[in-house]
Amino acid sequence: MSEENRALLIFTRDLRVNDNPALAAAAKETDAVIPAFILDEDLLKGSCASPNRLSYLLESLEDLDDELREKGSALVVREGNFAEQAMRLAQRWKAKTIYMSEDRSPYANRRQQRLAQACQEQRIELKMRGGPWVIKPGQLTPTGGDHYKVFGPYWKAWKATPITPPAKAPRSLRSPAGLPATRLPSLRSLTNDPPALKRKPGGERQARGRLSKWLKGPIDEYGSTHDDLPGAATSHLSADLHFGCLSASEVRARAEGRSEDFVRQLCWRDFHHQVLAARPDLPHADYRPRGDRWRRDTRSSEAWRQGLTGYPIVDAGMRQLLAEGYMHNRARLVVGSFLTKTLYLDWRLGAAHFASLLADADVANNVGNWQWIAGTGNDTRPNRVLNPLRQAKRFDPDGTYVRRYVGELAAIDGRAVHEPWRLPARERRALGYPAPLVDHQAAAHELRARRSGR
Numbered sequence: 537m538s539e540e541n542r543a544l545l546i547f548t549r550d551l552r553v554n555d556n557p558a559l560a561a562a563a564k565e566t567d568a569v570i571p572a573f574i575l576d577e578d579l580l581k582g583s584c585a586s587p588n589r590l591s592y593l594l595e596s597l598e599d600l601d602d603e604l605r606e607k608g609s610a611l612v613v614r615e616g617n618f619a620e621q622a623m624r625l626a627q628r629w630k631a632k633t634i635y636m637s638e639d640r641s642p643y644a645n646r647r648q649q650r651l652a653q654a655c656q657e658q659r660i661e662l663k664m665r666g667g668p669w670v671i672k673p674g675q676l677t678p679t680g681g682d683h684y685k686v687f688g689p690y691w692k693a694w695k696a697t698p699i700t701p702p703a704k705a706p707r708s709l710r711s712p713a714g715l716p717a718t719r720l721p722s723l724r725s726l727t728n729d730p731p732a733l734k735r736k737p738g739g740e741r742q743a744r745g746r747l748s749k750w751l752k753g754p755i756d757e758y759g760s761t762h763d764d765l766p767g768a769a770t771s772h773l774s775a776d777l778h779f780g781c782l783s784a785s786e787v788r789a790r791a792e793g794r795s796e797d798f799v800r801q802l803c804w805r806d807f808h809h810q811v812l813a814a815r816p817d818l819p820h821a822d823y824r825p826r827g828d829r830w831r832r833d834t835r836s837s838e839a840w841r842q843g844l845t846g847y848p849i850v851d852a853g854m855r856q857l858l859a860e861g862y863m864h865n866r867a868r869l870v871v872g873s874f875l876t877k878t879l880y881l882d883w884r885l886g887a888a889h890f891a892s893l894l895a896d897a898d899v900a901n902n903v904g905n906w907q908w909i910a911g912t913g914n915d916t917r918p919n920r921v922l923n924p925l926r927q928a929k930r931f932d933p934d935g936t937y938v939r940r941y942v943g944e945l946a947a948i949d950g951r952a953v954h955e956p957w958r959l960p961a962r963e964r965r966a967l968g969y970p971a972p973l974v975d976h977q978a979a980a981h982e983l984r985a986r987r988s989g990r
């Protein structure tokens with residue numbers, strides 16, 4: 537009898553059974569599959585190990601294990617050096633092939649190279665299938681360049697690329713007998729800090745529930761409601777997409793023809809991925825240096841982090857982040873502009889704070905957007921400064937968003953909540969809310985002067 541052709545399937549940022557090219561290929565091309573997840577010791581040390589992300593990850597792994605069990609298999613979980621653990625598993629289960637989804641962040645590149653090297657030494661075939669994007673970085677390139685630097689032309693090319701219909705999950709999965717019981721570490725063994733109280737739960741089934749609800753109706757209003765801060769009428773799928781509990785390609789396919797504005801946001805995701813793939817120094821170095829000599833001011837940076845800048849709309853956004861491990865995109869723009877252009881503090885400081893709290897924190901989209909808002913990235917208008925008061929009046933017209941997150945201001949009715957400094961001195965003092973940290977208008981003026989070299 538010929539020997540069984542077994543494959544090790546290593547899940548990374550593709551924690552799902554639906555529309556998963558690596559899983560589908562392993563199931564189709566081999567006799568038996570050993571599904572595994574490796575808690576990578578290197579990632580357990582860095583900002584990836586934030587409580588919000590770790591709790592989302594553990595919930596997703598638990599859910600994935602349940603789903604695999606329903607299909608006759610299970611998830612083997614290991615912790616340690618990624619390539620070493622992969623080799624140990626492949627040898628233990630006599631796997632001839634490893635299937636894995638691809639990623640193009642600087643760390644993922646190094647990890648994949650180490651794995652490829654180890655596979656070569658052990659004569660194991662490594663097959664990379666799929667990735668966290670709709671269109672792989674490098675697949676679309678402008679004439680004479682290795683990546684798109686401006687979003688508009690990328691969007692045009694991206695939109696014209698045919699949609700891949702999503703693949704259903706395999707009905708069943710053949711795995712060798714005797715897979716060990718799945719043992720997930722507790723959150724407390726990985727981090728001392730608790731996750732945000734109001735964080736959305738992780739896992740493919742939760743994510744598919746959110747997607748179905750989104751497609752049942754709200755998506756049709758996205759074009760007119762996506763900037764409405766109190767309405768929170770966006771999809772809230774970012775963490776699901778980051779961890780691959782949803783396939784970006786499936787979300788695109790199912791959203792097509794419903795809301796071009798929403799599909800365009802998915803394209804932004806791919807845009808930043810292709811910039812990062814071409815410029816792996818993006819997390820540290822300015823994409824387009826503007827000669828900035830950022831201020832150092834611990835008092836201001838700490839006030840920004842804690843949501844105590846004295847600008848209610850900024851503070852509401854920062855406190856949403858602390859409470860939920862999430863922030864509305866419009867608020868991310870406002871607080872990002874405030875940090876880099878009003879306070880003139882380094883975008884890296886903002887990106888690091890976001891990475892430590894956002895459940896959806898993603899190196900490409902986090903640093904790509906931070907550089908965009910700081911004017912060192914792909915924004916074609918790098919010196920635009922968002923005026924917090926104007927943004928507040930436009931996107932939170934009666935102050936509901938601010939009152940929801942800034943408890944000290946909850947008793948102020950209507951849009952007056954955006955300007956507590958206008959209240960009579962006694963009332964103002966009674967609030968226990970800080971005075972504005974800086975004068976925004978003067979700061980914006982100074983930024984323009986700095987950037988124009990005066």
Ligand code: FAD
Binds near residue numbers: 801802863868890
């Ligand atoms: P929706 O509005 O419903 O959009 C649908 C999906 O499109 C999102 O889930 C997301 O995957 C993608 N998307 C939307 N806007 C963007 C964008 N500007 N860039 C890239 N993808 C986008 N998004 C992250 O996923 N991870 C991050 O670490 C991240 N950091 C950011 C930092 C800053 C300073 C800014 C301004 C934006 C950042 N974003 C990041 C983008 C955006 O704010 C979030 O994706 C969005 O708010 C998530 O909410 P949603 O799922 O309801 O989005």
